Amino acid sequence: MAIHQVSACLVAGFAGGGQGGGGPTPPKSPSRPKPCEVQSAMEIQKRFYSQYGGAFEATIKRIFGKDAALVAGQNIANAPRLDLSMSRQQLTAAKGIKDEVEGANRPDFGRYPAVAAVAHKGTIFISSDLVKTCDMPEICGTYAHELANLLDAQINGMRNLEKNYGDRNDPWDPDTGWNVEKHMFPQHKR
Numbered sequence: 001m002a003i004h005q006v007s008a009c010l011v012a013g014f015a016g017g018g019q020g021g022g023g024p025t026p027p028k029s030p031s032r033p034k035p036c037e038v039q040s041a042m043e044i045q046k047r048f049y050s051q052y053g054g055a056f057e058a059t060i061k062r063i064f065g066k067d068a069a070l071v072a073g074q075n076i077a078n079a080p081r082l083d084l085s086m087s088r089q090q091l092t093a094a095k096g097i098k099d100e101v102e103g104a105n106r107p108d109f110g111r112y113p114a115v116a117a118v119a120h121k122g123t124i125f126i127s128s129d130l131v132k133t134c135d136m137p138e139i140c141g142t143y144a145h146e147l148a149n150l151l152d153a154q155i156n157g158m159r160n161l162e163k164n165y166g167d168r169n170d171p172w173d174p175d176t177g178w179n180v181e182k183h184m185f186p187q188h189k190r
Contacts, residue, residue, distance in 0.1 A: 040084075041081075044139060045076055045079050046076060048140045049079070053074065060180065063165050063180055064151070071154060074147065078121070080122045080123055081121065081123040081124070082125075083123055084128055084131050086128060088129040091104050101127070102142050103124065103125060103130075103142040103143070103145060104124075104146065105122055105123065105124050105125065105150050105153075105177075106122055106123045121150075124147060126142050126146075144185070145177035145181040146177055147177075148179070148180035149176050149177040151176075162176050163175050
């Protein structure tokens, strides 16, 4: 599996200083912005499972109810593929909708032909534009959203795709992923 490298959001650092002991002192480093800590899909997944894995499991149990027992515990070992190579515009075009999206998913229904209705792992797409912002709560919220939609597909196949555990009364997004995301990250308002 290739891990797509993304912009490290690096900011040019201060270059200068004096010569010897009598020259001017360079400014303190706190005045420089820190480089973005996100560089690869693997780093995002490690961060998600270490910081939000427990909250994700608890939210899945709450929202999926008895069906949560049908899904294996989520961790880095059974994580879906994560693709960071497409821009927001490319993801939106791929979904064929007019409203811009930051994430998408593709269930992998074809891996086990004997049980073609069951999704296994699949792929999560997060826009390269979002990753470049270095906003880890937003990036991890998008990951949780798309992972929840993939788990919905693992349990239910194509039946009512992505909406089996959603909030039908939510005017912004009635799907399973948004229902999980808004419970895990209440600060994510739409």
